[in-house]
Amino acid sequence: xxxxxxxxxxxxxxxxxxxxxxxxxxxxxxxxxxxxxxxxxxxxxxxxxxxxxxxxxxxxxxxxxxxxxxxxxxxxxxxxxxxxxxxxxxxxxxxxxxxxxxxxxxxxxxxxxxxxxxxxxxxxxxxxxxxxxxxxxxxxxxxxxxxxxxxxxxxxxxxxxxxxxxxxxxxxxxxxxxxxxxxxxxxxxxxxxxxxxxxxxxxxxxxxxxxxxxxxxxxxxxxxxxxxxxxxxxxxxxxxxxxxxxxxxxxxxxxxxxxxxxxxxxxxxxxxxxxxxxxxxxxxxxxxxxxxxxxxxxxxxxxxxxxxxxxxxxxxx
Amino acid sequence: xxxxxxxxxxxxxxxxxxxxxxxxxxxxxxxxxxxxxxxxxxxxxxxxxxxxxxxxxxxxxxxxxxxxxxxxxxxxxxxxxxxxxxxxxxxxxxxxxxxxxxxxxxxxxxxxxxxxxxxxxxxxxxxxxxxxxxxxxxxxxxxxxxxxxxxxxxxxxxxxxxxxxxxxxxxxxxxxxxxxxxxxxxxxxxxxxxxxxxxxxxxxxxxxxxxxxxxxxxxxxxxxxxxxxxxxxxxxxxxxxxxxxxxxxxxxxxxxxxxxxxxxxxxxxxxxxxxxxxxxxxxxxxxxxxxxxxxxxxxxxxxxxxxxxxxxxxxxxxxxxxxxxxxxxxxxxxxxxxxxxxxxxxxxxxxxxxxxxxxxxxxxxxxxxxxxxxxxxxxxxxxxxxxxxxxxxxxxxxxxxxxxxxxxxxxxxxxxxxxxxxxxxxxxxxxxxxxxxxxxxxxxxxxxxxxxxxxxxxxxxxxxxxxxxxxxxxxxxxxxxxxxxxxxxxxxxxxxxxxxxxxxxxxxxxxxxxxxxxxxxxxxxxxxxxxxxxxxxxxxxxxxxxxxxxxxxxxxxxxxxxxxxxxxxxxxxxxxxxxxxxxxxxxxxxxxxxxxxxxxxxxxxxxxxxxxxxx
Numbered sequence: 001x002x003x004x005x006x007x008x009x010x011x012x013x014x015x016x017x018x019x020x021x022x023x024x025x026x027x028x029x030x031x032x033x034x035x036x037x038x039x040x041x042x043x044x045x046x047x048x049x050x051x052x053x054x055x056x057x058x059x060x061x062x063x064x065x066x067x068x069x070x071x072x073x074x075x076x077x078x079x080x081x082x083x084x085x086x087x088x089x090x091x092x093x094x095x096x097x098x099x100x101x102x103x104x105x106x107x108x109x110x111x112x113x114x115x116x117x118x119x120x121x122x123x124x125x126x127x128x129x130x131x132x133x134x135x136x137x138x139x140x141x142x143x144x145x146x147x148x149x150x151x152x153x154x155x156x157x158x159x160x161x162x163x164x165x166x167x168x169x170x171x172x173x174x175x176x177x178x179x180x181x182x183x184x185x186x187x188x189x190x191x192x193x194x195x196x197x198x199x200x201x202x203x204x205x206x207x208x209x210x211x212x213x214x215x216x217x218x219x220x221x222x223x224x225x226x227x228x229x230x231x232x233x234x235x236x237x238x239x240x241x242x243x244x245x246x247x248x249x250x251x252x253x254x255x256x257x258x259x260x261x262x263x264x265x266x267x268x269x270x271x272x273x274x275x276x277x278x279x280x281x282x283x284x285x286x287x288x289x290x291x292x293x294x295x296x297x298x299x300x301x302x303x304x305x306x307x308x309x310x311x312x313x314x315x316x317x
Numbered sequence: 318x319x320x321x322x323x324x325x326x327x328x329x330x331x332x333x334x335x336x337x338x339x340x341x342x343x344x345x346x347x348x349x350x351x352x353x354x355x356x357x358x359x360x361x362x363x364x365x366x367x368x369x370x371x372x373x374x375x376x377x378x379x380x381x382x383x384x385x386x387x388x389x390x391x392x393x394x395x396x397x398x399x400x401x402x403x404x405x406x407x408x409x410x411x412x413x414x415x416x417x418x419x420x421x422x423x424x425x426x427x428x429x430x431x432x433x434x435x436x437x438x439x440x441x442x443x444x445x446x447x448x449x450x451x452x453x454x455x456x457x458x459x460x461x462x463x464x465x466x467x468x469x470x471x472x473x474x475x476x477x478x479x480x481x482x483x484x485x486x487x488x489x490x491x492x493x494x495x496x497x498x499x500x501x502x503x504x505x506x507x508x509x510x511x512x513x514x515x516x517x518x519x520x521x522x523x524x525x526x527x528x529x530x531x532x533x534x535x536x537x538x539x540x541x542x543x544x545x546x547x548x549x550x551x552x553x554x555x556x557x558x559x560x561x562x563x564x565x566x567x568x569x570x571x572x573x574x575x576x577x578x579x580x581x582x583x584x585x586x587x588x589x590x591x592x593x594x595x596x597x598x599x600x601x602x603x604x605x606x607x608x609x610x611x612x613x614x615x616x617x618x619x620x621x622x623x624x625x626x627x628x629x630x631x632x633x634x635x636x637x638x639x640x641x642x643x644x645x646x647x648x649x650x651x652x653x654x655x656x657x658x659x660x661x662x663x664x665x666x667x668x669x670x671x672x673x674x675x676x677x678x679x680x681x682x683x684x685x686x687x688x689x690x691x692x693x694x695x696x697x698x699x700x701x702x703x704x705x706x707x708x709x710x711x712x713x714x715x716x717x718x719x720x721x722x723x724x725x726x727x728x729x730x731x732x733x734x735x736x737x738x739x740x741x742x743x744x745x746x747x748x749x750x751x752x753x754x755x756x757x758x759x760x761x762x763x764x765x766x767x768x769x770x771x772x773x774x775x776x777x778x779x780x781x782x783x784x785x786x787x788x789x790x791x792x793x794x795x796x797x798x799x800x801x802x803x804x805x806x807x808x809x810x811x812x813x814x815x816x817x818x819x820x821x822x823x824x825x826x827x828x829x830x831x832x833x834x835x836x837x838x839x840x841x842x843x844x845x846x847x848x849x850x851x852x853x854x855x856x857x858x859x860x861x862x863x864x865x866x867x868x869x870x871x872x873x874x875x876x877x878x879x880x881x882x883x884x885x886x887x888x889x890x891x892x893x894x895x896x897x898x899x900x901x902x903x904x905x906x907x908x909x910x911x912x913x914x915x916x917x918x919x920x921x922x923x924x925x926x927x928x929x930x931x932x
Contacts, residue, residue, distance in 0.1 A: 215415065216410060216412060216415040216416040217415065217416055217417055217418040217419070219368075219373060219410065219416070220408075220410065220416045220417065220418070220478075220481075221418070222373055222402065223371065223373065223402055223403060223407075223408040223410075224402065224403040224429060224430045224433060224481070225399045225400060225401070225402035225403030225404055225430070225433050225434060226399075226403075226429065226433050227399065227433075228395075230433075235418055238418070238420050238421075239418070239419070239420060312420070313419075313420065314419070314420060314465040314467070315419060315465070315467050
């Protein structure tokens, strides 16, 4: 078990190393001069050279990467080109918003998607199944930004015109300062993200449950005289859980690296919004930082999912 | 006194193709404490009927009446039905591995039955489960309570299922093919256990099986189903002594055990009807050898005989005695010099296996096997699952290299072949696989499947290939006009013929038949066995025949090798092996396999009553 974990962590570290090298060198073949961006259009050659020296970009690429890597290991990701603040700090400030968004939405999409999937799978072909399928199709075909704009228009803009403030226009309030305000600001982003994702999970759950409910051990459970609720939730869901956990791990990890569209639409100052700003500003250290953060989440989530497998399935133990 | 009585039970299942009439107008009654056998081939409706009775087929349209403990099970509210299931009626299914939940411990799965039906503390439930596990023969049950199903062997898993079915001491247990997925020696143990438990607890048992040998050894009463109809019913002793219905008689005739080795089997011709259509006359008439002119046009009456046997048949005197089949002489082998096709010398095979967390260990699958297969003979390879018989076949076919030892086929060392020789060997050794459904590509036409060997080895193409394929189809008894059909349009037996035709295409020196008939019903099995024998006689083929079924092996093989734990423990001619087994394991195998006794007649039987049945 320890050996397995050590192997997985070593492998994950390798993935991050390759990723860091890839994004780092990518920026040196990309066009654009960071010195010119910082010093402005009117800067002289001498000024530019000075800026380059300060940034350290006058040194050979390999040397720069070496410095970056050794600093990164201590948690120092360099400084933003824009405002000279430490990248790690800038990103750390953005994490709570993204984390709040993803965690809340994940709970919501599981709470909606899994029961719809189960309802659909229990009576395939029935009216209830068709309703479930319609939900899945609608959710999957709605782009998040359309749903986001629509909800803002219907639930914020129109009521506002009528003199009602049902929801805030956007933005993020810290959980630590005022939990109620935090939740009020996140309610629309949560629902928007959760509705599309719930469709994905409903479809996955439906497929899994259809397979599982045809298994022999489900027949055994019924032959024991268990109630249908127990058959479905204890025996069926238990077996359908593994692929759901895999998907959930991957989705959450991906989103913690930034939920670009939702954060933009609702003006949440999260990691995704930061990434968009960094790309617009050509702020390389921040882009590299955000990419590495995303990579870290995905690697970590994969290890956690593997550990879950071992917990869930006695046969792999 | 009856425990359960079914009257005019009819089960229809709506499907996309139409309504499947799975069970039609079946009536029976079961005496308390008896073992009631339901026999039938696949599609006879035996499993569907019991599952419908138990309310496990929610989509089925069920009519008729099933009385159990004073109540009609058909139409019983779901909550009442649930109380009966597990509480008053226990069920045991075919495959104990897939029937147990892989993620829960066996103890908790059994305890769940207690908790579902009684208010009981976890400690008390645990104690009762452990007691029950001990009674069904699980060693050190207290320690094994917290083990998962995959940590048990097949036989032990079925014991767990039996413990689960018995824990509340139900009045009735329905065992649906409880031994079919198990090895023959384990089968005997499980049947003995069921029989013991029935006596200990006074439980009535419904045993559903396709295995007439098994039924003849344990059942008190039997009912024979065919295409959803109850064709025959009565005391097991009387039915097996003198089957009244031609179908039952035909089934017994199809069993290789009732023949002298080497003789031709008398299979039931044709194949079972579609369950979508409603027959006008007798459902068995198209396959019946004794059919009268009106059998196909008028529904048969129920004949009740003096010994209590009932038969749904127009024949007044019941089925005729065993139709004499002229035993066709087989080309006898001269025991002296036979030219070897394949020789296996001291072959070992060792696998490296690593567990999930990396610990490596070695697994010896073959531990020094010697075997010679002579030209024109059939060598049988028998043994229980995991004994290495299929692995040995793969080694002989050159699909898995041996770790040590030599395999020579046609004088060539299979371990030292270059690419072109290996290709040539692929021609000389062909394999017929067990599963006729899984081993044919469903998207390719039968003609191209059978023609593949010609294509792959660049032997014939175009019209010439087509002609050869048609010829092959004719040889194996398929209609050459079905050249363009897909495998799904053929039945199991026909698919196995397709597999045999493909194997024959290149005139191979050796055909390895890996359990070729074990997925087939007994009447179809007899057809395929006859085909294999005929082909050998006509084409001089050499077979290596792998099977777990001793009666099949005995029937078709010249010599039989008994394998156990990666070794051949006994090798003898078929007759000698059965008459005078030397190795204790061979004796165990022989003792465990049960064959139905040959019918001895029923001359004293007279027709007592004839009833018209509404159908």
